[in-house]
Amino acid sequence: MGILKVYILAILTGFVTGLITIPYRWMIEKSAYIRDMIFNLNNPLYYLILGFIGIYVIGILISKMVEDSPLITGSGIPQARAQIYGRIKVKNPIKNLVFKFLGGVSGISAGYSLGREGPSVQMGALIGETISQVFKVDRVERKYLIMSGAGAGLSSAFTAPLASAIFIAEELQKYFNSRLTIFSFLGSIVSGYMAAKFFVKNDYLDIVVNYPQNLNYFEYFYICIAFAIFISLVGKSFSFLLIYFQKLNRKIKISKYIKVFFYTLMVIVIGIFYKDLTAGGESFLIREGMVNDLSIGALIFFIILKLLFTTLSYSTGFPGGIFLPLLVIGGLSGKLFGLILLYFNLIDINNLGVFIFLGMASAFVVVVRSPATGIILILEMTWDFTLLPSMVIVAGLAYTVSNLLKVEPIYDLLYKPLIENDDNDEVVELVFEVGSESYLIGEEIGKLELPGDLKIKSIERKGEFIKTNDTTEIEKNDIIGIPTKKRDIEKFYDSLRSLAQEN
Template sequence: MHNHHEEFQFATGSILNFVWRGILIGIASGVVVSLFRLFIELIFEQVKSFYHQAQSNPLLLLPIVAISLICVVFIGILIKSDSDIKGSGIPHVEGELKGLLHPNWWSVLWKKFVGGILAISMGLMLGREGPSIQLGAMTAKGLAHFLEASRVEKRVLIAGGAAAGLSSAFNAPIAGLLFVVEEVYHHFSSLVWVTALVASLVANFISLNIFGLTPVLAMPGNLPSLELKQYWIFLLLGIFLGVLGYIYEIVILNVGNFYDKLGKMLRLPSYFYGLIAVVLTLPIAYFFPQLLGGGNSIITSLSDSHLTLEIALLFFIIRFVWSMISYGSGLPGGIFLPILTLGALAGLSFALFFENMRLLDARILPLFIVLGMAGYFGAISKAPLTAMILVTEMVGDLRQLMAIGVVTLVSYLTMDICKGEPIYEAMLAKMTLPSNREVIEPTLIELTVSDKIAGKYVKELTLPKNVLITTQVHHKQAEVVTGNTRLTAGNTIFLVVNEPEIDTVRKLLM
């Protein structure tokens, strides 16, 4: 009970408590993720240059491939020692905030850092953003360890670290905050949003000092606009992106089956599946080296690349298939930026089709690249607000927010009609959770009284066993809860729950 009293004191403490913790997280996570991003960019440029040179001198492929295979074996050894560094890392962060996973922060931090740099920079179609979010979260967890933080404080710090990680990776601090609230934490908590916003801003400041003020996906010139009478095209684009997003989700959730079957045939353990990905990526690396990597340079070059519809579709198909091959291998790398790249190619292909039909002018093509990114990511992540703000921050142009909002909303609704799930939640659901969890301990969580339970007495609620509502807070006035306490909409309530039941309780009451 003493621990819960300390947790409650933290949760209802001064806003300055959250601010200074957010500053610490922002500095630590900003440095770690900025270095991660810097090493990837420096090494990847060299790798891509080698592949370009190999087109005129194929013998250069031998040392590149040999080094890549050695790196993949080393990464496989790291994965074998700690499976929590596999893939994106975002489902792992979600799992920890739900009390389902308890990774070793130091093990994940250094192994994901090293393994992620090697896997992403060798040219596979993996993104740095998911790993950046996990690195930010684990940095914050380490900070919580040194601060001897309570469990509720540790979750807040981890959420703040995740936001700082995304902010550093994309130079998008507001999107970092929104992503944590909308996709990772699933609850608009005053504890979280203040800490996450401060951490995001500080981490972004560090990142800007290293990479400069230019937006990550800055488009040349100003984005053109479409006349209001042509907005019906945005509705069709949204539907198109929503359907494509649903197909993406089905494939990526099942690509592991392809690797399992191939691994059995080759008698290859799962932690060495990266060897298959490197071999399968070799033809693309030789013939289309410009398509390698997460996709930053692809997106920024599309607006003045003068691609035909056929080439744009070919590039989309190649990026789609090899993104699946890269991610399905389990190597440390994400799908965040690859999704945005696919969205940009899908939006461009859509616009080129309408241009061929003489319904759009060629000057409008850059707008559809941006709309494609927002709509495609919004559908797959089912985090439309994050998608809208993320793309706006990355492109650096606020004037097309209306068009972005229309396309993202329609793509999100299309995905929902198709029964698509938020991709990271679906990935978490497919993960094999460890049977050797830490001893389950009760912890304190805070929730906002929703319309679902507002006006009810506590004794009328059907709560899981071992769940106790302790306090209701209104304008910092705390009221001890009994069975006869009436819950008021908008108030904050504090509950004692077992960690693995956090998500169940949230879904029950929110």
Template sequence: MTQFKTILNGILIGVFAGAVVSLFRWAIQHMMTLMQLLYTGGLKNPLLMVLGLGINLLVVLIVGILLKQQPDIKGSGIPQVEGQLLGEIDYSWWSVLWRKFLGGILAIGSGLYLGREGPSIQLGSTLGQGIAHLTNQVGFDRQVLISSGAAAGLSAAFNAPIASTLFVLEEIYHNFSTNIWVISLTSAVTSDMVATYVFGLKPVLYMKSNPLPLRYFIWVIILGIVLGVLGRGYQLVILRIGRWYQKTIKLPWYFQSILPLVLIIPLGAYFPQLLGGGSRIILGLTGAGYSTLALIIFFLIRFIFSMISYGSGVPGGIFLPILCLGGLLGAITGSLAIQFGFVSQTYFSSFIIMGMAGYFAAISKAPFTAILLITEMVGTLTHLLGLATVSLIAYAVLDALNGKPVYYSMLQQLLKVKQQFNLGKTVQIVSSIFVGSYMDGKTVSQIPWPNGSLLTKIVRNGIEIVPSGQTLLRWGDTLYINVSTKNQHQITSKLTRLSSES
């Protein structure tokens, strides 16, 4: 795929993903506004409460049917995208696209504590898959279109094109291949333009803030430790909540959303500001003047019901709910520091911003994405030092507690459930050689290639090389490798270690 063709494909995917995800965002916002009116109005008029219950039971039925028809729309969608790019999962793009779109609007729009970003990523990736299908692009070219669609979907969801591109590179591919980042950035910028036209230039989580001075950075260290420890707790619960549902809810898995969709009615009535992914409560933290106790209560409600919402399996993400929980933890820490006179009230919002970045960096183990994502969503570069510090500390603490990237762990669970067997087939993967890795400086014949893998091409500085046993591998080389779809994930993991670890 030439760079010119790559950019054209990126623009095409960006336009479609931007339009679809913008409509997705718009529909969720309007449905949630309607449901909030029903929930809060039900305190004075019981008929509105009954109407809200009726709508939610209908949502249970419709979403349940969609899940039964197409299980790949379940949950966030990010593990499915990762699995698809690894060749472990595949599905019909149109079947997933419209069902994820409709199911996500109904589940998230009802007020469940779920985010739009995971479904947006899957919507974008399926559009990329659809374009690949319609233009007869296969193998690596198809993978590139799927990954660029994922970046475009996230960009349109959050108006954060740079972070969206980095998310694909850091979280999904774990390398910075030129072919991947060029098309991903193109599609992300294009989709952001479309979403900006619809929703305006104002950043999604814009808030007035002052960066924390260095003399207060002891609180950044404390916050980073808290976020790392509690981030590990989040991982342990979110990865087990599905099994807990199976043991306690004696209904078919695709109708288990009846629990959160009934519980959301009283929660929406008494805590309407907590509905949805959490952007509303984040934006309201700086001016509402909540007490530390109220912030702790909000965190506990959000944490518990986020788990209940996601564990039901409905289409919806954890991306924005994680940011919301991190923002609340930052607000709690900042409130305590201010209450005891250690920090000025001027810097309260800085704690919220750092809390969001640190919590996401820990749970996803993607600190670069966390730093850039919050920078773009808040709309200021002045917090970069604090964001980098808290993200690295939270990341290190979670790593010391043996935490793994949450989306990778979710993918492992998904693969165990699906138990796909694709015997006798091969798929092409792409891997870049990093400086100081095992492959760097060795010849092809010196590499212990895993069984079921075959190196077919090397691209070095834009020049294609047909490999032989004596071809010297160098850092920066891009390897094109055919691997068997039987045990493909294990083969790919071994190749990644050889090309990225010394």
């Protein structure tokens, strides 16, 4: 298929993704009104009783959906990466899309501390998969459409097209090339534009950003170092607890009906006393960015509560991400650090907004390990570019400190269960397009020494499969197929892609 047609399909992927993920985001945001009714103790008691029953039934239904379609569990970002790598083949993307939508909306709306972004990314990837099947694109173009859809999903979740396109390269692929960037941007810009037209109000603009005027550059830099250490410890705790509770949940062998009962009880108790912390918790963060009515001790309590609530909610396996709760925890931690500085008269009360946004970006960098995405995401959410120098400094320091603390990228950790104990000898074909800078160009297949003694078994040239033998020379833009055992995909994928130097 011509490249122009594939670009058009990428735009279509972004558009369809926007049509699905924007209502998804809207329904989750509007669900706050339902939680207000359930958790308001001024309402009749039967509201709370019906709410408990409803949340419990929702939990059971989601559990059954996850059992039927295991790919919809959790964030969805690791599954999107597995789609791109070829580790998982989605036989029924429409069914998975519907279940991910319903499971995500109902679980987050019920109050579980989960984010909308991971499911949006996976739904976009599933839409890209569907469009690639409908229009019968080649194997490399399929990967690009999946990436385009994934970027579009994240873009509509946060109205952040630039950060979304960067995230696809920085996190999903961990690789930059021109064509990948173009496809990611096409999907992200289309859905981001749609989201911007639909979600006009940006509450983050109400948080005032004023830099401390009484600090010189050296004092401010020392504060940034201390802040980076503090936020790295928060991020380390988040990553540890997220994985710990997942493993613990798998070890506890009791009926799902009993598990869901305790999950429901957790949501109800937190909802009654601190309903703004339910779901993503964004409203709680924005309120704290505009008012200062909490003591240092109270803020520490809320940070710990949100941290535990989020990691326990994620351990359920219900469809939902960690982006938004993580940003909330980071923002609240930033305010806590600011309040400590305020206590020692190092800053003014009007400077707290700066530390909220620095905390959001830095927490993302520590946990996700994607610094460019974290910085650009907060810039797009706030549209305050005066934050850029400080974010670069603090995020860079936090990235360094988290390296010293050995914080692994969270999506790498969440990807591992997809491949753990997989001794599958099934042979799958890794597919790459030979870029113009690849040293493979002009080389004979039989003389190539590929990692793991792998061999190129198929070549698609100008839309046609050609017969190959050991003397067949590789040309620019060839699509090469390299068979490997399924269990070895991750071992060879990155090195083979680097050899191919995809455009």
